[in-house]
Amino acid sequence: MDSRQLLVDTMSELMWERGYADTSPRHVRERSGVGQGSMYHHFPTKRDLALAALERNVQDLLPATSELDGQGDPMTRIEAYLMRPRAALKGCKVGRMTQDPQVREDPVLLAPVARAFAQVHDSWVRVLREAVAAGQLRADLDTERLAHTLMAVLQGGYVLAIAQQDPGPFDDARAGALDLLRAAAPSHQNTGRTA
Amino acid sequence: MDSRQLLVDTMSELMWERGYADTSPRHVRERSGVGQGSMYHHFPTKRDLALAALERNVQDLLPATSELDGQGDPMTRIEAYLMRPRAALKGCKVGRMTQDPQVREDPVLLAPVARAFAQVHDSWVRVLREAVAAGQLRADLDTERLAHTLMAVLQGGYVLAIAQQDPGPFDDARAGALDLLRAAAPSHQNTGRTA
DNA sequence: GTCTATACTCAGATAGAC
DNA sequence: GTCTATCTGAGTATAGAC
Numbered sequence: 459m460d461s462r463q464l465l466v467d468t469m470s471e472l473m474w475e476r477g478y479a480d481t482s483p484r485h486v487r488e489r490s491g492v493g494q495g496s497m498y499h500h501f502p503t504k505r506d507l508a509l510a511a512l513e514r515n516v517q518d519l520l521p522a523t524s525e526l527d528g529q530g531d532p533m534t535r536i537e538a539y540l541m542r543p544r545a546a547l548k549g550c551k552v553g554r555m556t557q558d559p560q561v562r563e564d565p566v567l568l569a570p571v572a573r574a575f576a577q578v579h580d581s582w583v584r585v586l587r588e589a590v591a592a593g594q595l596r597a598d599l600d601t602e603r604l605a606h607t608l609m610a611v612l613q614g615g616y617v618l619a620i621a622q623q624d625p626g627p628f629d630d631a632r633a634g635a636l637d638l639l640r641a642a643a644p645s646h647q648n649t650g651r652t653a
Numbered sequence: 654m655d656s657r658q659l660l661v662d663t664m665s666e667l668m669w670e671r672g673y674a675d676t677s678p679r680h681v682r683e684r685s686g687v688g689q690g691s692m693y694h695h696f697p698t699k700r701d702l703a704l705a706a707l708e709r710n711v712q713d714l715l716p717a718t719s720e721l722d723g724q725g726d727p728m729t730r731i732e733a734y735l736m737r738p739r740a741a742l743k744g745c746k747v748g749r750m751t752q753d754p755q756v757r758e759d760p761v762l763l764a765p766v767a768r769a770f771a772q773v774h775d776s777w778v779r780v781l782r783e784a785v786a787a788g789q790l791r792a793d794l795d796t797e798r799l800a801h802t803l804m805a806v807l808q809g810g811y812v813l814a815i816a817q818q819d820p821g822p823f824d825d826a827r828a829g830a831l832d833l834l835r836a837a838a839p840s841h842q843n844t845g846r847t848a
Numbered sequence: 849g850t851c852t853a854t855a856c857t858c859a860g861a862t863a864g865a866c
Numbered sequence: 867g868t869c870t871a872t873c874t875g876a877g878t879a880t881a882g883a884c
Binding site: 476477479480549553554556560572575576579596599605606611613614616620622623627631633634635637639641642 | 750799811826829
């Protein structure tokens with residue numbers, strides 16, 4: 459593999475594990491095995507490398523979204539996306555960036571994060587609308603809001619899990635969200651087209 | 654004010670703003686005006702100061718919980734706690750610590766965070782049980798889970814808000830959670846004692 | 849493209865005088 | 867308790883040869 463790609467891959471891992479501020483060029487060199495000269499040849503500054511790595515991490519996140527965007531029963535897709543296996547104790551490689559002081563103060567580094575979340579939000583809104591249309595969710599629910607609520611459950615679940623060093627709270631949080639969604643079915647249970 | 658307290662207050666602020674790893678002794682000295690000698694007299698290492706500051710930040714968080722623990726209508730208390738004014742773009746001064754690499758790897762620094770969240774979880778469970786008992790929530794909901802869900806909504810809401818540099822997603826997330834709770838009232842609306 | 853050498857600042861302290 | 871001086875290593879590069 460070429461040095462450039464190796465650097466990006468390594469930085470991506472480190473940014474997931476340690477964030478940006480606390481990852482040094484030395485860390486990257488030691489883990490990747492790429493020398494000083496190569497590193498600064500490909501990426502003039504740490505920030506340039508971080509930007510490439512972050513864009514890669516954002517790309518990693520989007521395939522999962524296909525679970526929301528797919529065909530078939532909306533509620534089933536919602537459950538599949540919410541409950542998909544996730545490394546609760548590692549946290550979200552994109553969401554984590556919002557807590558890094560040097561990322562949050564840097565509009566260029568924050569931009570890919572904002573874009574990624576906006577895209578996930580869109581997918582959520584679409585599937586939630588379909589669930590309403592299919593009579594699986596009450597029509598008086600605000601789908602834009604609810605999309606943020608469900609994204610927050612996942613992002614916050616990571617925080618709780620890391621605090622306790624236990625995936626339990628993460629799993630509880632998402633299971634509880636699903637319970638609530640099911641409880642928010644329309645009163646006269648119609649699973650087909652609505653009236 | 655004495656130097657010791659000034660150091661703790663300053664470190665508390667900085668840990669909220671920048672986290673632990675990216676806050677240096679120099680930052681603390683410059684903002685607090687306390688000299689090098691005093692600083693290392695009171696706190697032999699940066700970590701010692703951080704621990705004191707973190708414990709202070711945890712204490713700051715708990716008074717808000719009284720809103721959950723109070724008397725009166727459970728659902729009203731839930732709404733009051735969820736909707737209380739919060740600095741969405743600053744994030745949670747306790748939850749933030751879970752994303753700091755040097756905190757998350759240090760059991761001593763992580764412990765106060767875990768304790769604080771466990772305590773908030775307890776308060777949530779209590780008020781949710783009361784809401785079930787009062788007929789405001791379906792009795793088949795798992796209150797332990799749901800408590801984690803609602804905590805996650807707040808913690809994750811901060812992440813979304815910071816990503817967009819806009820409090821909107823935070824407010825959406827919590828309002829959406831409240832919508833869901835209301836939609837999860839028992840089918841035959843009884844607001845009094847249950848049968 | 850990659851290597852080695854060099855440089856300058858900051859982090860995170862320690863030492864000893866007052 | 868507070869001050870100033872000093873120290874070692876790490877962070878973040880730059881320079882120039884191969």
